[in-house]
Amino acid sequence: MEKKEQTQKQSEHTVGKRRGSRFLQRTMAFGFCGAVLLLVLISLIMPDRSFSEEENRVLSKQPKFGVTEVMNKEYMEGLESYTSDQFVFRDLWIKLKVQCDLLTGKRELNGVYLGKDKYLMQAISEPDQEHVKENIKGMNAFAARHQDLNINAMIVPNAAYVMQDYLPKGAPVRDQSKDMKEIQKQLDAGIGCIDVTKTLQKHVEEGMYYKTDHHWTSRAAAYAFNAAAVQLGIGGASGDYQRYTVTNEFSGTLSSKSGYHKAEDTIEVFEPEGVDVKYLVSDSDNQEQRPTAYDKKALKEKDKYQVFFGGNHAQVDITTTNDTTKRLLIFKDSYANCFVPFLIPYYNEIIMVDPRYYYDNVETLISGKHITDVLFLYNMDTFLTDTSIAGALAEE
Amino acid sequence: MIFSSIFFVFAYLPIVLILYYLVPFKFKNLVLLLVSLVFYAWGEPVYVVLMLFSIAINFVSGLELEYFMDRGEMRKAKYACIVTAAINLGVLGFYKYYGFVIENLNAILPFDIPYTKLALPIGISFYTFQTMSYVIDVYRGKVKAQHNPITFGAYVSMFPQLIAGPIVRYSDVEQQLMKRTMSIRKFGDGVMWFLQGLGKKVLIANNMGSIYEAIAVLGASETSVLTAWIGCFAYTMQIYFDFGGYSDMAIGLGKMLGFEFMENFNYPYTAKSITDFWRRWHISLSSWFKEYVYIPLGGNRVGQAKSIRNLLIVWGLTGLWHGAAWNFIFWGLYYGIILIIEKYILKGALEKLPSALQHVYTIVLVMFGWVLFFSPSLGSAVSYMGTMLGIGGAGLADLTGWYYLKSGLVLGIIAAVGSTPVVYRRFSKWEHSRNPYKQIACVVVYAGIFLISTAYLVNATYNPFLYFRF
Numbered sequence: 001m002e003k004k005e006q007t008q009k010q011s012e013h014t015v016g017k018r019r020g021s022r023f024l025q026r027t028m029a030f031g032f033c034g035a036v037l038l039l040v041l042i043s044l045i046m047p048d049r050s051f052s053e054e055e056n057r058v059l060s061k062q063p064k065f066g067v068t069e070v071m072n073k074e075y076m077e078g079l080e081s082y083t084s085d086q087f088v089f090r091d092l093w094i095k096l097k098v099q100c101d102l103l104t105g106k107r108e109l110n111g112v113y114l115g116k117d118k119y120l121m122q123a124i125s126e127p128d129q130e131h132v133k134e135n136i137k138g139m140n141a142f143a144a145r146h147q148d149l150n151i152n153a154m155i156v157p158n159a160a161y162v163m164q165d166y167l168p169k170g171a172p173v174r175d176q177s178k179d180m181k182e183i184q185k186q187l188d189a190g191i192g193c194i195d196v197t198k199t200l201q202k203h204v205e206e207g208m209y210y211k212t213d214h215h216w217t218s219r220a221a222a223y224a225f226n227a228a229a230v231q232l233g234i235g236g237a238s239g240d241y242q243r244y245t246v247t248n249e250f251s252g253t254l255s256s257k258s259g260y261h262k263a264e265d266t267i268e269v270f271e272p273e274g275v276d277v278k279y280l281v282s283d284s285d286n287q288e289q290r291p292t293a294y295d296k297k298a299l300k301e302k303d304k305y306q307v308f309f310g311g312n313h314a315q316v317d318i319t320t321t322n323d324t325t326k327r328l329l330i331f332k333d334s335y336a337n338c339f340v341p342f343l344i345p346y347y348n349e350i351i352m353v354d355p356r357y358y359y360d361n362v363e364t365l366i367s368g369k370h371i372t373d374v375l376f377l378y379n380m381d382t383f384l385t386d387t388s389i390a391g392a393l394a395e396e
Numbered sequence: 397m398i399f400s401s402i403f404f405v406f407a408y409l410p411i412v413l414i415l416y417y418l419v420p421f422k423f424k425n426l427v428l429l430l431v432s433l434v435f436y437a438w439g440e441p442v443y444v445v446l447m448l449f450s451i452a453i454n455f456v457s458g459l460e461l462e463y464f465m466d467r468g469e470m471r472k473a474k475y476a477c478i479v480t481a482a483i484n485l486g487v488l489g490f491y492k493y494y495g496f497v498i499e500n501l502n503a504i505l506p507f508d509i510p511y512t513k514l515a516l517p518i519g520i521s522f523y524t525f526q527t528m529s530y531v532i533d534v535y536r537g538k539v540k541a542q543h544n545p546i547t548f549g550a551y552v553s554m555f556p557q558l559i560a561g562p563i564v565r566y567s568d569v570e571q572q573l574m575k576r577t578m579s580i581r582k583f584g585d586g587v588m589w590f591l592q593g594l595g596k597k598v599l600i601a602n603n604m605g606s607i608y609e610a611i612a613v614l615g616a617s618e619t620s621v622l623t624a625w626i627g628c629f630a631y632t633m634q635i636y637f638d639f640g641g642y643s644d645m646a647i648g649l650g651k652m653l654g655f656e657f658m659e660n661f662n663y664p665y666t667a668k669s670i671t672d673f674w675r676r677w678h679i680s681l682s683s684w685f686k687e688y689v690y691i692p693l694g695g696n697r698v699g700q701a702k703s704i705r706n707l708l709i710v711w712g713l714t715g716l717w718h719g720a721a722w723n724f725i726f727w728g729l730y731y732g733i734i735l736i737i738e739k740y741i742l743k744g745a746l747e748k749l750p751s752a753l754q755h756v757y758t759i760v761l762v763m764f765g766w767v768l769f770f771s772p773s774l775g776s777a778v779s780y781m782g783t784m785l786g787i788g789g790a791g792l793a794d795l796t797g798w799y800y801l802k803s804g805l806v807l808g809i810i811a812a813v814g815s816t817p818v819v820y821r822r823f824s825k826w827e828h829s830r831n832p833y834k835q836i837a838c839v840v841v842y843a844g845i846f847l848i849s850t851a852y853l854v855n856a857t858y859n860p861f862l863y864f865r866f
Contacts, residue, residue, distance in 0.1 A: 020827035020838065025584030027839050032587040033413075035846070040406050076397075076438050084402040084854060093854035100848055104603075104806040107799075110855075126613065170799030172614060259855070 043088040052085075054094065056256035056302050059085040098259040107168035112258035115166035120254035120263075121159045122214045124174040127384035135383075136186045138390030139376065143190035145395070146366070146374070150233055153376040154194040155183060155383050156216060156224070156335055159209040162200045176380050183383075191376075194231050196224040210265045213252020215305050216379070218268045218338050225342040233326070233373065234346045241270040246294070250304040267304055269294060270341065277345040279320040283313040284357075293318070293341045308337035314357035318350040328373040329366065331355055331389065336377040347373075355392035362393060397438040398559075399645045400597045402853050408435070409649075412555075416653060417578075425550040425573065428653065432553040436518065443517040446487070451549045453483055454527040458541035458548070461534045477535040481528055488524045491517055496720035519559035521717055523552055525684055530566035532688060539567045547573050556649035560642045562660040562680035569655065576654035586651030588827075588842060593644030595845035598852045600811050601638035604630045607804045612770070616779055620790045622797030624783040628763050630804060631770050633811040636665065639678070665815045668754040669746050670734045670761055681717070685710050700740065707739075708732045718769070723777060727768040734761060 019025070052059050063069065063078025070076070087093070098109060107114045113121045143151050160167060161176040177197065184193045200208045200220055208220035216224075222241060229237040250265040280289040295310035309316055312334055327349045330336055336352060343350060351369060353362070365371070378386070397404055412431045419427055437444045457480040464473035495513045502508045530551075533539045542548040551573055557564050611619070611627030619627075643660035650657045660680050667673035674682050686695075690710045696703040708729065715728020738746065746754055764781060771777035782788050813819055823841070826834040 019585045019588045019824075021830070021835060022581060023832075023835050024588075024827055024838055025581040027584070027835075028587040028591075028842060029580045029584035031839065031843070032591075032846070035843075036406060036410055040410060043406070071441055073439075073441070079407075080397075080401060080403040083407050087402055087406070087854055090854055093851040096848065096851040097855045100851065104803075106603075106803050108803065168799060168803075170795030170797070170802075172610070172618065172796045172799070 039088055043083075043086060046086075046088060048086050052090070053302055054091045054256065054259075056253060094259045107171065109258035109260060112254050112260070113160060113167055113171055114258070114260060115163065115168065117166065117211070118263035119159070119163065119166045119209075119211050120213075120258055120260060121163065121167060121209075122254060122257075122381070124158055124160050124176065124381050125385055126174075127179070128387065131387045131390070132384055135386060135389040136183070138393040139191060140186075140188045141395075142362075142393045143188055147190060149366075149372060149374050150192075151190060151374040151376075152192040152194055152228075152232060153183075153187060154196065154224070154228060154378075155180065156377075156379045157197050157200065158379055158381045159214070159216075161380070162197065162208060163204055165204075179380060179384060192231055194228045196227050199223050199227040210250065210252050210254075210267075210305075211263045212250065212255040212261075212265050213305055214254055214379075214381075215252070215338065216335060218270050218341075221339040221342060222270055225339065232343075232375070234343075237346070240273040242273055244269045244271065246307060247299050247304050251302075252305060253303070256302075267307060269307075272342070272345060275345045277320050277322045279318055279344050281309070281316065281318050283309065283316040285313050286310070293344065305334070305337070308341070309352075312337070312354050312357065313352075314354055314359070316352040318344060318347075318352075320344055320348060320350075322346065322348055324348050325370075326373055327351075327369055327371050328375060329353065329362075329369070329371045330375045330377055331392065332375075332377040333379060333382040333386075335379040335382075339377060353392065355386070355388040358388075358392050363395060397435055399642065399649075400594060400849075400853060402850070405594075405850070405853070413652065424654075425544075425547050428555075429546055429550040429553060432550070432555040432558060435555040436553060436558060439518045440515060446491075446517055446520075447523070447553055450484070450487065450523065450527055451545070451552045454480060454531055454552070455542065455545050455548045457531055458534050459543070461531070462541035465535075465537070473535060477531055480531045484524050484528050484531075488520055490514075491520055493716075493720045522561050522563055523558060525563050525681075526566070527552055529563075529684065529688065533565070533567050539570050542566075542570075542573075554655075556646040556653070556655075557657060560639065560646070561678070562643055562646060562658055563684050564657055564680070565684070568658060572655050578654040582654065583652050586648045586653075589648030589651060590645050591648070591842050591845050591849075593641040593646075593648060594849045596637040596641030596644060596814070598641075598849040599845070600807065600814065601634045601636075601641055602852065603807050604634040604637065604804070604811060607800055608634055608770075611800060614796070616783055616788055618790055618796065619783050620792060620794040620797045621784065621786050622793035623790075623800060624780060626797060626800045626804065628767060628780075628784060629808065632665075632759075632763050632766050633808070633815065635766065635769075636661070636815055637811060663815065663817050665759060665762070666755070666817070667758045667762075668751065669738055669758055670731060671738050673758055673762060674731065674735070681714070685714055689713060704736055704740070707736055711735070723768055723771055723774055726774060726777075727765060730765055730768055 020028070048061065049059055050061070051057070060078060060081040062082055063075050065075055068074075069078075101109055102114075108123065111123045113123060115121050139153070157176040157180070160173045164173060167173060180195055180197065184195075187193060200216075200223065203220070203223055206219055207217055208223075209216050226237065226239060229235075245266055246269050247267050248264065250267050251261060251263075252265060255261050255263070278291065279293075280291055281293055282289045293309055294307050296307070298304055298306035298310060303311070305311075318340070322345060324347065326347045328343065328347045328351070330340065330350065330352045332340075332352055332354060333356075340350065340352060349369065351365065351371070353365075376389075397408060399405075412427075415431065416424060416427050433444055433447065436447055457476060460476050461473050464470070464476060491514055495511060498509050498511045530539070530542075530548075534541050542551070551564075551566060551569060554564075608627055608630040611623055611630065614623065640661045647657050647659065658680055660678060662676040662679065664673055664677035667676055690706055693706040693709065694702060695706065698706070711728045711732025712725055713728070714731070715725040718724045718727070746757070749757070764784075767780050767784070768774075768777050771780055779788065786792065823838070827838050829835065
């Protein structure tokens with residue numbers, strides 16, 4: 001601890017010693033500069049891409065330069081993500097990274113587990129407790145205001161929970177049955193809870209979730225519909241369906257997110273047999289009425305799950321030739337998109353509202369459309385991280 | 397901006413190097429100052445003002461000290477030195493500790509003092525200590541005052557060590573600021589240092605970090621003894637490779653610009669005692685505290701009671717330097733107490749143990765230290781340590797622990813081996829060998845590190861710098 005000792009110690013390892021022979025030093029100097037410049041040049045020459053098919057996301061463009069943009073750091077952040085997004089051979093780098101991860105025994109890539117049978121499963125997120133509380137409060141207040149309506153909530157558990165046996169051994173997964181119990185406890189008696197966990201677990205081997213996507217399959221939705229029909233007040237539902245395969249080449253969001261592209265999924269569409277109800281669909285992004293719930297164009301695109309209603313819209317209206325008085329309002333996330341086709345024959349009108357994009361007044365909608373039934377349909381992960389339900393349900 | 401990003405390696409760095417090598421020597425410090433200010437502004441543009449203020453005040457103070465000392469007015473010089481040190485510490489205190497102090501006051505006082513938490517200016521803990529070393533050394537007559545504001549500005553703001561050290565003392569680079577040699581061979585050395593650091597950070601620290609993060613969010617009831625130790629091991633490796641990697645990159649960048657910086661780490665996890673550990677860990681910080689706090693307080697040349705007091709002061713401050721929170725202070729004092737025990741109670745006893753036991757003793761204490769360091773509160777630190785010791789957790793081992801063991805094993809072994817000199821020494825021989833195959837093998841290794849690191853950077857989802865907040 002004396003000064004002398006200290007100076008002596010410093011000289012032991014003051015500066016990094018010379019690292020190599022003349023050949024190595026020169027090779028490293030020229031090699032590094034050459035490699036960096038080469039990659040930079042190619043990146044500059046190659047035209048910017050606006051969308052990455054591989055990752056299924058929009059890539060950053062060159063940011064706008066200005067004093068405001070610099071002061072609030074938008075310019076710097078934009079430039080950093082621009083350089084990284086437009087970096088040359090981006091897709092190849094991603095492949096290399098995934099290979100290295102797999103090589104070191106990693107079984108979780110960007111929050112996606114690599115399960116048995118090439119199943120990709122999203123790790124379940126931590127709930128946003130404050131918003132959950134607020135949303136449930138909003139739902140209870142909504143139910144109290146509308147005691148004349150038949151209100152139900154169906155919260156669908158996620159693949160990582162339902163298909164635990166397919167997860168890498170020991171991978172930690174949130175116990176969604178606990179979450180389910182908690183939600184049931186918090187929701188007032190005015191809201192009926194539909195729990196399809198057991199139904200899905202029973203049929204896991206038939207493919208209840210896509211291997212490459214975070215959504216459930218039409219098959220899962222069919223089982224769930226049969227299990228929920230009575231609670232929804234649908235009597236004599238047809239249990240027989242004609243199944244159509246619409247694509248065999250679905251590579252969903254989880255393969256994009258993980259960079260793992262070893263499997264492809266089949267998307268099926270179910271048509272009930274012996275039901276003769278016609279319907280027209282329109283949505284807030286496309287007012288034109290069409291006689292189908294399916295959007296064929298989506299099959300040519302990357303995200304083929306959008307074949308159901310063409311993806312998410314603030315509002316979707318379905319009017320049918322069934323002259324019942326039952327009119328259903330659904331608050332939902334994308335899990336509903338493949339479920340709603342099963343409901344169509346049993347209502348006079350169905351309105352789907354996606355609270356994430358919906359800014360109109362719900363009360364006006366209910367009285368204007370003479371709504372009789374309400375369904376909240378979410379997957380557990382979205383429901384516990386949602387920040388928009390309470391706002392959409394507000395009276396004002 | 398952090399070094400381990402596509403933007404830094406493929407945009408900022410090439411531009412800086414081209415500008416730097418294009419201009420004649422007398423403008424190189426100016427280029428260095430300007431690009432460093434851009435680097436600094438990148439994270440928070442308004443704080444450039446703070447940086448310029450810091451440069452100005454310490455530059456002027458150096459001239460003032462010289463003026464007084466030339467005229468033999470030592471009392472005035474002393475006051476000037478104290479005032480400048482106080483301003484430096486005042487700025488640091490205001491930005492770093494103000495919120496912490498008010499929070500603690502509010503907990504005691506019957507009323508609440510309102511305050512808004514300020515964003516911490518990047519690297520303020522590092523450059524404040526650098527400027528203080530300058531002023532104090534001028535006062536001590538160890539270095540001459542710098543008369544060129546650009547040279548001085550370049551010293552304070554120099555981007556390689558700006559945000560995470562090493563803490564370069566002015567006396568160490570005084571000569572280099574005026575005159576330094578640049579050569580292709582030195583540049584090549586720099587590249588190797590930089591790539592080594594990049595690999596440490598991107599390939600090992602980030603991956604170890606994601607294991608630690610996953611385990612940290614598990615509840616105590618879901619954490620078995622095995623899982624807790626894996627989590628602690630992962631953090632132990634993360635922080636060393638993160639910080640060590642950053643220091644290597646800083647040294648490498650310095651060499652590319654013609655500078656030689658002091659090494660900041662010397663295989664700390666191979667230490668045989670805690671005393672030894674702190675000679676090897678963050679060397680530039682511990683030697684700063686020794687030089688500017690411990691020795692001025694009297695060091696150990698005062699009575700035993702006083703020298704124990706000195707150690708506790710130094711280690712309390714070391715802890716506080718790492719962050720404005722109680723757990724950092726306790727972390728510092730934890731080491732202070734162990735060092736006192738080693739020095740006054742154990743004395744030479746440790747050295748009589750078998751060498752393996754000395755290593756185990758050290759690494760276990762260090763790992764428990766990191767628990768104090770990474771825990772958000774003292775309570776959670778105690779409960780995590782409890783889990784590690786088998787109290788209150790989910791049994792000895794469970795499937796979750798097995799899962800993390802399996803997914804982190806390969807990297808964990810690479811990290812553990814990489815934190816010792818074993819492989820490194822052999823590789824170093826190859827670097828100096830005359831055998832062309834060994835030489836080419838070295839090039840291939842570096843090229844591999846560069847390629848794979850780039851692949852991970854392109855994918856960067858988890859890329860924090862632990863020392864960014866200090």
